Amino acid sequence: xxxxxxxxxxxxxxxxxxxxxxxxxxxxxxxxxxxxxxxxxxxxxxxxxxxxxxxxxxxxxxxxxxxxxxxxxxxxxxxxxxxxxxxxxxxxxxxxxxxxxxxxxxxxxxxxxxxxxxxxxxxxxxxxxxxxxxxxxxxxxxxxxxxxxxxxxxxxxxxxxxxxxxxxxxxxxxxxxxxxxxxxxxxxxxxxxxxxxxxxxxxxxxxxxxxxxxxxxxxxxxxxxxxxxxxxxxxxxxxxxxxxxxxxxxxxxxx
Numbered sequence: 001x002x003x004x005x006x007x008x009x010x011x012x013x014x015x016x017x018x019x020x021x022x023x024x025x026x027x028x029x030x031x032x033x034x035x036x037x038x039x040x041x042x043x044x045x046x047x048x049x050x051x052x053x054x055x056x057x058x059x060x061x062x063x064x065x066x067x068x069x070x071x072x073x074x075x076x077x078x079x080x081x082x083x084x085x086x087x088x089x090x091x092x093x094x095x096x097x098x099x100x101x102x103x104x105x106x107x108x109x110x111x112x113x114x115x116x117x118x119x120x121x122x123x124x125x126x127x128x129x130x131x132x133x134x135x136x137x138x139x140x141x142x143x144x145x146x147x148x149x150x151x152x153x154x155x156x157x158x159x160x161x162x163x164x165x166x167x168x169x170x171x172x173x174x175x176x177x178x179x180x181x182x183x184x185x186x187x188x189x190x191x192x193x194x195x196x197x198x199x200x201x202x203x204x205x206x207x208x209x210x211x212x213x214x215x216x217x218x219x220x221x222x223x224x225x226x227x228x229x230x231x232x233x234x235x236x237x238x239x240x241x242x243x244x245x246x247x248x249x250x251x252x253x254x255x
Contacts, residue, residue: 001029005072005086006057015065015148017090022057023072030054032076039071041161066090066144067151068161092152128209128248132180133159134200136193142235143186146213149241150184177202182209182248190218197223204228209251213244 002025009019023036036058038049044062051058058072072084131150135143147157158176177183183203185196192200203210204225212221212230221230229251233241 001025001032001074001076001082003029003033003074003082003084005070005084007070007086007088009090011090011092012063016063017065018061018063019088019090020059020061021070021072021086021088022059023074023084024057030057032078033058033074034077035075036060037073037075039073041066041068066147066161067157087156087158089156090151091154128155128181130156130158130180130182131245131248132177132183132199132203133157134177134183134185134196134203135159135187136196139186139188142188142215145235145238146184146186146241146245149238150245152238152242153246155245173199174202177208178206180208182251183211184245184248185210185212187212187214187218187221187224190220191222192224194223197221200224200228209248211245211248211251213241 003023004025005021006024007019007021009017011017021038023030023033031054033054035050035052038051038060040047040049040062041064043066044064049060049062051060053059060070067088067090070086070088072086074082074084076082133143133147133150135146143159147159150157158180160173177199183200185192185200187196200210200212201224210228212224212228213233214221214230215235216232218230218232220226221228224230231244233244235241
């Protein structure tokens with residue numbers, strides 16, 4: 001069977017979305033499905049939902065503020081199962097605001113290129129579209145503020161909540177980090193988690209733009225190279241936080 005997970009969403013305001021996901025495929029393949037067991041992020045009150053409604057594509061309807069990897073366990077009438085995975089994608093409707101924030105963080109530009117020069121510049125421009133977010137469990141609330149700020153820029157954010165269940169967590173996290181365009185870490189004290197420190201160092205070794213965010217009173221970070229860019233941020237200032245993250249577009253990771 002050639003099946004896939006499709007989705008759509010609606011922004012409700014206040015960093016909150018309603019969203020839907022369903023199974024799509026050829027009618028003959030859908031007819032062979034008995035039920036679909038959806039696995040949501042563990043933070044949902046009901047993190048496992050079973051649908052038998054073939055007429056809706058075994059649709060799942062939910063709402064929330066964060067993204068994660070959605071897993072669909074497809075059970076066929078012949079007793080076989082197939083697992084599908086799809087990142088949940090939630091976007092703000094205000095793309096103009098996102099463009100303004102990116103522009104505010106960009107350095108002054110010279111005269112705009114024209115003709116073939118313009119096409120070449122656009123094709124060769126390095127872009128940050130996917131960000132790996134590193135944080136410890138104790139800093140999760142702060143990290144979610146960072147996530148919302150990054151997503152307000154139209155960035156895709158991946159972190160431990162994006163992991164599947166079929167690989168060792170350290171290897172899976174390294175794969176996520178390697179596939180990202182840049183890394184943002186949040187550290188609340190001068191003694192970061194060894195896991196966060198290792199992810200920061202791995203990002204630097206991979207040559208990715210790497211930004212460490214922290215709060216007031218943090219002077220140095222144990223286990224983190226001194227040349228890494230550390231910025232103190234106010235988590236309650238969403239606009240300022242987004243402008244800081246937007247600087248990734250113009251950063252080069254320390255070597």
